[in-house]
Amino acid sequence: MDLVFRDAEVVDGSGGDSYRADVGIEDGRIVSIVKEAAAAGCQRPTARRVLDAEGLALAPGFIDMHAHSDLALLRDPDHSAKAAQGVTLEVLGQDGLSYAPVDDRTLDEVRRAITGWNGDGADVDFDWRTVGGYLDRLDRGIAVNAAYLVPQGTVRMYAMGWEDRPATEPELDRMRQLVAEGLEQGAVGMSSGLTYTPGMYAPDSELTALCRVVAEHGGYYCPHHRSYGAGALRAYAEMVALTREAGCALHLAHATMNFDVNEGRAPELLALLDEALDGGADISLDTYPYTPGSTTLLALLPSWASEGGPEAALSRLRDDATAERIRHHLEELGSDGCHGVPVDWTTIEVSGVTDPALTDHVGRRVDGWSTARRLLLDDRLGTTILQHVGHEENVRTIMRHRVHTGGSDGILQGRKPHPRAYGTFPEYLGRYVRELGVLSLEECVAHLTSRPASRLRLPDRGLVKEGYVADLVLFDPTTVASGATYENPRTLPVGIPHVLVDGRFVMEDGRRTDVLAGRSVRRTELR
Secondary structure, rough: OOEOOOOOOOOOOOOOOOEEEEEEEEEEEEEEEEHHHOOOOOOOOOOOEEEEEEOOOOEEEEEEOOEEOOOOOHHHHOOOOHHHHOEEEEEEHHHHHHOOOOOEEEHHHHHHOOOHHHHOOOOOOOOOOHHHHHHHHHHEEEEOOEEEEEHHHHHHHHOOOOOOOOOHHHHHHHHHHHHHHHOOOOOOOOEEOOOOOHHOOHHHHHHHHHHHHHHOOEEEEEEEOOOOOOOOOHHHHHHHHHHHOOOOOOEEEEOOOOOOHHHHOOHHHHHHHHHHOOOOEEEEEEEEOEEEEEEOOOOHHOHHHHOOOHHHHHHHHHOOOHHHHHHHHHHHHHHHHHHOOOHHHHEEEEEEOOOOHHHHHHOOEEEOHHHHHHHHHHHHOOOOEEOOOOOOOHHHHHHHHOOOEEOOOOOOOOOOOOHHHHHHHHHHHHHHHOOOOOOOOHHHHHHHHHHHHOOOOOOOOOOOOOOOOEHHHHHHHOOEEEHHHHHHHOOOOOOOOOOEEEEEEEEEEEEEOOOOOOOEEOOHHOO
């Protein structure tokens, strides 16, 4: 064997009790698990390397069900942001906007639209246009594994631009074709960002038609739905209804209940989901263990303000009369971009800018519409923000649910990104398991491993089990903790000394190695 972990406390991802064992690895697979009781009086397994794992928990690598590393994996081979957390697989293509499938026009527009999420990509060679081409690009060498969702907003942009209207039948046929091609090339499902343009312009009938294509290919639909605020329960119910009509599996992205109107209302959401689950629906969800959210400043604007794309939005912001109309929607009516809730500027904190001249704004609250407007214009829509609108009681309630998984929703851009990008998984283990006891260690590890592997239909990941891929994390359950804070959001976690991807150390003794063991994980391999 290549490697044996000696005397590890195996938390195998099943949710069952942990146990002490020696675990052997060969050719990137788990080939031997010898429990302590079975080893008594017998010769213990040996290998070219034996690592003493006394006092460490050995678990499957964590799966980040909601990642925004679409360009970060390409520009930064180190990628310690995720590798140091024990993440061995990320799901990209989230919130309906990413970089495949595209033509030249769409690529230019989507790069500008999500500069706040991923940067403008000037340092990336965009040598692909299809989903398969993007996955091939990942296969040249990345830190951790990655799966991809076909982004519905990008597909709509490709087929019909930024128009706020229902698709014609030829346009819908083109979208069906693009989604089908992406799934056939390896995507695991489809995402939407239904508070982001242009995806939010799609009516339910259009989404249902595309979800039927996803279902035909065995994928799942992952929506950022139309409201996490005043209309949250209605928006969740909408997603459940349209996916049930389409016969499509549903995974609810960052399933939160935010703003004051939803304080203490998480049980209502879970009751809605339980009723659907008990009726046979296939539903899962992810959350991050923090109360603030994170997005772009542009996303708060009413959807009509962004019709036509980034240049059209900037033109409207420059016009005083139109800018006043935007302010009225934001501050008095509650725009659809702000989830139907009138904006409270005291809850909006600038986390990143693309123009270095605006850096002084980072870490400060936005003090009103005039400042927000000037930032949007001067930063050419690239400003990212934190929204301090969540509730701890809701976070804890939702993370206990039977279909819960973990997703960081981590934006890696900006001087002060949300700490969830660097801290989600150790935050679960340190704060919510060890300190608060919201979940047991075994329960939490199952939420972060076997449950997401099941949603992704991965036949040989998500468990510490003989024959499974050796995507593994060793951590100290007595010390593991997130180092990332709102003041210092890029501090790496503690208590996670070793992480393996495909049986190779990407983290060793708490340091990032130079190993690039990750690759794309494709639906076509799993069918």
